[in-house]
Each structure stands twice: as C-alpha cells, then as structure tokens.
Amino acid sequence: MKQPNEEPPTRGDEAGHDLLPSLGSDNTASLSELFGYLEESESNSLGLLRRVAGLEQTHPNRENVAIPHELHSLVQIELDRMPGRPTINFLMQFFLSELNWMSLLVHPPSLMSQYESWWARRPPLAVDTLLTVADIDFAALVLRICSFASQFLPSASYTIDSVRGVPLATIRDTCSNVAANLERVAASINPRGSLVRVQHMCFAGLNSACEGRMMQSCTTLCTTIRVAQRLGFHREGPGTDSVPTNELEREMRRRVFCNLCIWDGLLSRQLDHVPFLNDGFNLESLPRMHLTPGIDRDSGAPEGFTERLLQVRLVAFWNDTKVEQSAGIDFHPTIAQERYERFQTEFLATLPPEFSLQPNLEWDEQLPKLPMQRQLLYITIFESICQNFRPLLLLEPARLRALPAHKQVVLSSQSRVLAMAALKVLDAVSALHAMLESTYTRFPAVLFHTFESAVLLLCLCIKDLLPGHDIEETAQLQTVDIAHVSAGGAVVDNPALDSGRIPEIDVSRERCIMAAEAALGRLQMLAEVSAMAEAGARSLSQLLQKAVDISTASTVRTAPRTRSSSRENAGQDPILSVSSVSWPVNEFSAADFTIDRGTPEWLASDSTMLNHLEELFRGEERES
Structure with missing residues (x-):
C-alpha cells in the first residue's frame, strides 16, 4: 500500500507496472476521442459529417461504465x-x-x-x-x-x-x-x-x-x-x-x-x-437560475452568485480595454486615463446597490455571506485599478522629465490614484480577514493581495511619487482628482462620475508606509501557517526598510516650500526635481508652459489654469 506522500505509479514507471489500461485498442472509441474533435463544434469535420452527411458520430457515455x-x-x-x-x-x-x-x-x-x-x-x-x-x-x-x-x-x-x-x-x-x-x-x-x-x-x-x-x-x-x-x-x-x-x-x-x-x-x-x-x-x-435558499426571487435581494457575475464582468471589461505593452514597460498616461474613466462609468457606476462603493446594507443580516462577498469584489476592483496604473512605476526619471507638462500633471494624479487603490485593497483585505473569524488563514485572497498592495505602496514611496508630511504639499496635490482629469489632461467638472469614484483618503508617504507596516505584520503572523506569507514577509521587510530610509532622507532634504525658497531657486522648479516626480498643479512655474501654436487645446481653453498662469507671469514681472 502506498504511503500518503508517495507519488502514484505512472504508466511505464521504473517498476514496470502498467496499472492504467491503454485506449489504443478500444474499438468503441469515437471520432471525437481518436481525432480530438470538439463535439460541440459545427465547423470542424465532425460537425460537417453531422450536418452535411447526417452522420451521428457521438462519444460513448463512459461515466456509468463499471471500472475494469x-x-x-x-x-x-x-x-x-x-x-x-x-x-x-x-x-x-x-x-x-x-x-x-x-x-x-x-x-x-x-x-x-x-x-x-x-x-x-x-x-x-x-x-x-x-x-x-x-x-x-x-x-x-x-x-x-x-x-x-x-x-x-x-x-x-x-x-x-x-x-x-x-x-x-x-x-x-x-x-x-x-x-x-x-x-x-x-x-x-x-x-x-x-x-x-x-x-x-x-x-x-x-x-x-x-x-x-x-x-x-x-x-x-x-x-x-x-x-x-x-x-x-x-x-x-x-x-x-x-x-x-x-x-x-x-x-x-x-x-x-x-x-x-x-x-x-x-x-x-x-x-x-x-x-x-x-x-x-x-x-x-451566463448563469440564469436563482438558487439561493430562503430568498424570494421577487424580493429584490441579490442572488448568491451575483458577486461571481460581477467578477466575470470585471474580467470582461479589462480584457476588452487591454492594451498590449512591449516588454511590460511601455506606459501611456492618456490611454491609462481613458481606461480608468471608462471603468468608472461602465463598471463602477453600474454596480448593484448591494455591491456599490457606498453599499446598501439592507440584506446583510439575512444573507450573512454577502458582506464577505462584497469585500472580495472590492479587493478585485481596486486591484484591477492598481494593474491599470502600476506600469508608471517603471518609468525612468529621464522619461518623466521629457514628458509634456500636462502629462506630468496627469501622472502625478495617477500616482495618487494608484496609492489610493492599493490602500483600498488593504482595507478590504483587513475587513475580509476579520470576517473570516480565523486569525490564521491560507486564503490566497488575503495573502496575495496583502503582499501585492504593500509592494505597490512602498515602490511609490521609493520612487518619491507621493507627498510627504508637509500639509501644504498634500493639500495641493489633493486639488487634482483623477476622476476630474480628462484624457487630454484638462481639469474638468464631471459630477456624473461621482457614483463611481474612489472615496478620498490620505495618500502621504507616512500613511502608505504605516499601511505597509501593518501588511507586513499580517504576513508575519500568517507565516506560521503559510509558506507564501513567510516568503512575502521576508521580501516586504527588506523593501520597507529601503522605503523608510529613502523617506527619512527625503524629509531631511526637503525644506518647507515658501515664497523665499522659490525666489532663491529661480530658474529651477522646487517640485519638478530629479529626485521627485510629485507634481502639484498649482506649483508649476511659468517657465514650464509656453503658450503658442503648440499649446495643447485643453490648456488654452481652461480658464482656471490660464488665470493661474497669468498670476505667475505677473508675479515674476513684479519681482524682476
């Protein structure tokens, strides 16, 4: 008798045992089995035989065959x-x-x-x-x-x-x-x-x-x-x-x-x-039946399989909008922005009330698994947003500095949404973990997404793509909402997207590092039962130390942004530096824009941005 961990014998193994019979001599085998035809196809040769010649060649039903x-x-x-x-x-x-x-x-x-x-x-x-x-x-x-x-x-x-x-x-x-x-x-x-x-x-x-x-x-x-x-x-x-x-x-x-x-x-x-x-x-x-016990299909309650159907819709959306990226490093901010805006209007804004980002909790008590299904869906929703924007982490500093100013504004906003989405994944993971009522779990949704989201947050910190502790800097960055930035880069009012927008949260470096520390603590705890968690905790610990070191050095280097510091650094924008790509809209210098025939249409037509630029120009004239 084989022991529990012993591999089962295979056909032609070293012992010479041949425990499984060969079908090569089975004269009851059908064309589909021998030729590999798909039975359901109407266009392959089997389908032609069936439709044109009227030949019924179907597979024998072996399910109820007694074993030899x-x-x-x-x-x-x-x-x-x-x-x-x-x-x-x-x-x-x-x-x-x-x-x-x-x-x-x-x-x-x-x-x-x-x-x-x-x-x-x-x-x-x-x-x-x-x-x-x-x-x-x-x-x-x-x-x-x-x-x-x-x-x-x-x-x-x-x-x-x-x-x-x-x-x-x-x-x-x-x-x-x-x-x-x-x-x-x-x-x-x-x-x-x-x-x-x-x-x-x-x-x-x-x-x-x-x-x-x-x-x-x-x-x-x-x-x-x-x-x-x-x-x-x-x-x-x-x-x-x-x-x-x-x-x-x-x-x-x-x-x-x-x-x-x-x-x-x-x-x-x-x-x-x-x-x-x-x-x-x-x-x-798609599934069609209502199989949830104890729930009247006319009551308006969500069917138990609703979350799975929404997950399929999510997969279909990103498959339809996916853009192939060469070697995984090409990132087009405009295309990523268009995909995100479509996601808001075509998916997030159409979620049923029980699964929306501001959910209706009416059925939670009667359907005790519904809250967990909701968090599972949230994890996948925010993870997919992370996937949409995460290639920006691979952009080199030289490439960033070469981008037009309006694309740099969009990239700054997209970095913020990437951080918000990663934080939201961790929030949903924490909620789901608590609902499982098991301190130690091997559930991949908890393990995998805890590690993935923490890595994204720390990489954003290491790349210096997030604001620091400076209150003014954080407030300025939050004036640009990715849901109100058009694909061309213009800041526009679009209240129709509100139902599909991610709620505002703090995305400072300190907040992200704290979230990554909490994620590391969860992985270290789950490492007692999971090799995946153990390996993730080791790597995340090293990444966290690097992010903390860089964040500390950046805080020491960065002086508060005042008018005097701006004048002292005339000719060099204090935000658009080699080591930082966190660009608040309201701190672009006049030298970053040249309004001529090559000016993007969105910039020339946006009165808010033009008024701000005129103030910058007048200020420089007064100083000179």
Missing part, C-alpha cells in the same frame, strides 16, 4: 485510505456552511443528495461494491472539498488542529493524494470527463493556491479549462448530446465556467501571462 476488473483492487485500496465518514461528514458540513460562498462551485442540496447516495451504494464488504467512473470522480470531488476545507481550520468555531484525533495536515495530504490517484484511474477509462471532474479539478487548483503553489495552480487551471471546453462548457451547442437536458446541471456548468473565467482573468493579470481563455466569455452562457 484489473483496476478494481487498486481503486478499493485507495478508497480504504479515505478518512472515516465522521471526519468527512464534519469537513463537508464545514465547507458548505463556511466556505462555499467563495466560489459556489457546487449546489449544496444536489451535492448532499449525491453524497448520501454514494455512501449508500458502498456495502460493508468493499469487494462487493460495483463502482463506476462516476463513483470514482465523485469520491475525488468529496476528497478535494475536504482537503480545501481543512485549509481553513482551526477556526473561531473549531479551535482544534485535528479531527477525531487525526492532525489536519495528515487529513489534507491523504485526501489530496487519494483524490489524485482516483482521478488518474477515472481519466484512463473516460478521458472526456464530466461536470463532477471539472469541479474536483477546480478544487485541486484552489488547494494548490492555498498551499502557495501558484504555478501548479496555473497548470491545473489550464488543464481544467481544456476539460471544460471539451465538454462544451463555453458554449451551449444546439443539437448535441453533450449538453445535458437537466436544467440544474446546465446551470452548474455555466457557474463552473464563470469561475474558470474569473480565475483565469485574475491570475493572468496578477502573474502577467497570456490568458488561457483568449476569446473571453460567451455572455449567452
């Missing part, structure tokens, strides 16, 4: 390694009551119905059990759900680090290893897969992320998407037998594929890789 005799003993050995039913019962209940809200990958009533039926079909003597591929896949789903649930224990409601005397780490490893072995057997018999297989593969990826193995999580995501596409999750092809007639199963296919789109969009944005779903999401395949 030569694999029966192997499967029984693995099933016997499963934790006892009382342990599994506890973990399943904990998952459904405390964790399912995160993704809603399963439908609790139908899942538990299958669960009870699965156990009922297992007689006392395992040798008498007649198992099918569907049974094996369902066992893998249960095991991976249990493994995922164990990632969030101990908790406030269960403070012990074991279940029925078995350590949680042992339970987690056993569940994961047995599920992987069962998946291999099921895939060897039915390569096509099923909804249940896609679900348990999703949980395998989530487990990898919780354990800090993000590259493995990405690999699992890619494989899962391929299986889902093979089953036609990305479309509802008419006239094909792969589309279930059961409406609930069709709805769960839609919901699972929604989660795959969210997962793919988030990881590709965070890790900077090409999305696996380049064509986006078919809006015709």
Whole structure:
C-alpha cells in the first residue's frame, strides 16, 4: 500500500507496472476521442459529417461504465485510505456552511443528495461494491472539498488542529493524494470527463493556491479549462448530446465556467501571462437560475452568485480595454486615463446597490455571506485599478522629465490614484480577514493581495511619487482628482462620475508606509501557517526598510516650500526635481508652459489654469 506522500505509479514507471489500461485498442472509441474533435463544434469535420452527411458520430457515455476488473483492487485500496465518514461528514458540513460562498462551485442540496447516495451504494464488504467512473470522480470531488476545507481550520468555531484525533495536515495530504490517484484511474477509462471532474479539478487548483503553489495552480487551471471546453462548457451547442437536458446541471456548468473565467482573468493579470481563455466569455452562457435558499426571487435581494457575475464582468471589461505593452514597460498616461474613466462609468457606476462603493446594507443580516462577498469584489476592483496604473512605476526619471507638462500633471494624479487603490485593497483585505473569524488563514485572497498592495505602496514611496508630511504639499496635490482629469489632461467638472469614484483618503508617504507596516505584520503572523506569507514577509521587510530610509532622507532634504525658497531657486522648479516626480498643479512655474501654436487645446481653453498662469507671469514681472 502506498504511503500518503508517495507519488502514484505512472504508466511505464521504473517498476514496470502498467496499472492504467491503454485506449489504443478500444474499438468503441469515437471520432471525437481518436481525432480530438470538439463535439460541440459545427465547423470542424465532425460537425460537417453531422450536418452535411447526417452522420451521428457521438462519444460513448463512459461515466456509468463499471471500472475494469484489473483496476478494481487498486481503486478499493485507495478508497480504504479515505478518512472515516465522521471526519468527512464534519469537513463537508464545514465547507458548505463556511466556505462555499467563495466560489459556489457546487449546489449544496444536489451535492448532499449525491453524497448520501454514494455512501449508500458502498456495502460493508468493499469487494462487493460495483463502482463506476462516476463513483470514482465523485469520491475525488468529496476528497478535494475536504482537503480545501481543512485549509481553513482551526477556526473561531473549531479551535482544534485535528479531527477525531487525526492532525489536519495528515487529513489534507491523504485526501489530496487519494483524490489524485482516483482521478488518474477515472481519466484512463473516460478521458472526456464530466461536470463532477471539472469541479474536483477546480478544487485541486484552489488547494494548490492555498498551499502557495501558484504555478501548479496555473497548470491545473489550464488543464481544467481544456476539460471544460471539451465538454462544451463555453458554449451551449444546439443539437448535441453533450449538453445535458437537466436544467440544474446546465446551470452548474455555466457557474463552473464563470469561475474558470474569473480565475483565469485574475491570475493572468496578477502573474502577467497570456490568458488561457483568449476569446473571453460567451455572455449567452451566463448563469440564469436563482438558487439561493430562503430568498424570494421577487424580493429584490441579490442572488448568491451575483458577486461571481460581477467578477466575470470585471474580467470582461479589462480584457476588452487591454492594451498590449512591449516588454511590460511601455506606459501611456492618456490611454491609462481613458481606461480608468471608462471603468468608472461602465463598471463602477453600474454596480448593484448591494455591491456599490457606498453599499446598501439592507440584506446583510439575512444573507450573512454577502458582506464577505462584497469585500472580495472590492479587493478585485481596486486591484484591477492598481494593474491599470502600476506600469508608471517603471518609468525612468529621464522619461518623466521629457514628458509634456500636462502629462506630468496627469501622472502625478495617477500616482495618487494608484496609492489610493492599493490602500483600498488593504482595507478590504483587513475587513475580509476579520470576517473570516480565523486569525490564521491560507486564503490566497488575503495573502496575495496583502503582499501585492504593500509592494505597490512602498515602490511609490521609493520612487518619491507621493507627498510627504508637509500639509501644504498634500493639500495641493489633493486639488487634482483623477476622476476630474480628462484624457487630454484638462481639469474638468464631471459630477456624473461621482457614483463611481474612489472615496478620498490620505495618500502621504507616512500613511502608505504605516499601511505597509501593518501588511507586513499580517504576513508575519500568517507565516506560521503559510509558506507564501513567510516568503512575502521576508521580501516586504527588506523593501520597507529601503522605503523608510529613502523617506527619512527625503524629509531631511526637503525644506518647507515658501515664497523665499522659490525666489532663491529661480530658474529651477522646487517640485519638478530629479529626485521627485510629485507634481502639484498649482506649483508649476511659468517657465514650464509656453503658450503658442503648440499649446495643447485643453490648456488654452481652461480658464482656471490660464488665470493661474497669468498670476505667475505677473508675479515674476513684479519681482524682476
């Protein structure tokens, strides 16, 4: 018998065992299996055979096929390694009551119905059990759900680090290893897969992320998407037998594929890789059913899957507006500004009341998971704004000084919005962490975004893109609101954007460094249970020290800005210096602007800016 951490044998391994049968000699295999055709396609050769020649070549349904005799003993050995039913019962209940809200990958009533039926079909003597591929896949789903649930224990409601005397780490490893072995057997018999297989593969990826193995999580995501596409999750092809007639199963296919789109969009944005779903999401395949128990669909309450639908919309928006950047270093302030303004009007301003930035809390008591879903959405919203503006951190000082003055004003404002968004991510992470009621957690949304946002804030401090403690400097920078700066650079009044604007917060260097210190404290605490948090804390600690040193040196160097200091530095603007790119609008010198035929239209037509410039000119004339 294999030990819990032992890798399962593979076909052609050194021992010479060939536990999994080859499908090469299977004369029941269909064209789609042998040639790799997508069953749902109407344009490939299989589709032509079906539509033009009337030839029905569909795959055989292998889900209910009994496993071959030569694999029966192997499967029984693995099933016997499963934790006892009382342990599994506890973990399943904990998952459904405390964790399912995160993704809603399963439908609790139908899942538990299958669960009870699965156990009922297992007689006392395992040798008498007649198992099918569907049974094996369902066992893998249960095991991976249990493994995922164990990632969030101990908790406030269960403070012990074991279940029925078995350590949680042992339970987690056993569940994961047995599920992987069962998946291999099921895939060897039915390569096509099923909804249940896609679900348990999703949980395998989530487990990898919780354990800090993000590259493995990405690999699992890619494989899962391929299986889902093979089953036609990305479309509802008419006239094909792969589309279930059961409406609930069709709805769960839609919901699972929604989660795959969210997962793919988030990881590709965070890790900077090409999305696996380049064509986006078919809006015709969005979930449609109202499955939240105890809530009348006509009551106006948000359905439990609303947050997931908003996340899909978020992915679709940024995919539609994405501009390819050469080597990740090209940044166009105007384009980034246009994207941000579109995001405000097309996404933020259209959020339902329960998820808006100033939310309606009417349903929070009746839907206890709604507040957590809201914070999860906020994390992703503000993280996506960070992604839009973070390339400005890669601009070199020489490039910054070469930009036209109006673009420098926009960059100053965008730096401020980047800091505001990063701070808002940390606020949402802190709120979500508190709501989880677990001091120690491996939830990737908490770990990953704590590190990412703190890094952005410290990089802004190191690049000197934020105001310091000087009250006058901070007040001047806050006179420019990124929501009221047009793509061309003009300061304009646009009250229509108010509903989609980020609330004003302090973005001084001191505030950002304090937030980064708090983030470091969270990672250091979570390092006791997470290797991801431990590695992040080490790197963040070094970055924080550098930011503090630079901020301290900058404070010592910078004298208060007065009229005398401006006169003493005639010919050199005190704000636009080599070491600083924090540019308050009202402190541009007259030498920075030349109103001629090359003057941007926004500058020549903005009376406020022109009046300010005239005052600057008159002041210099009086002094001379």
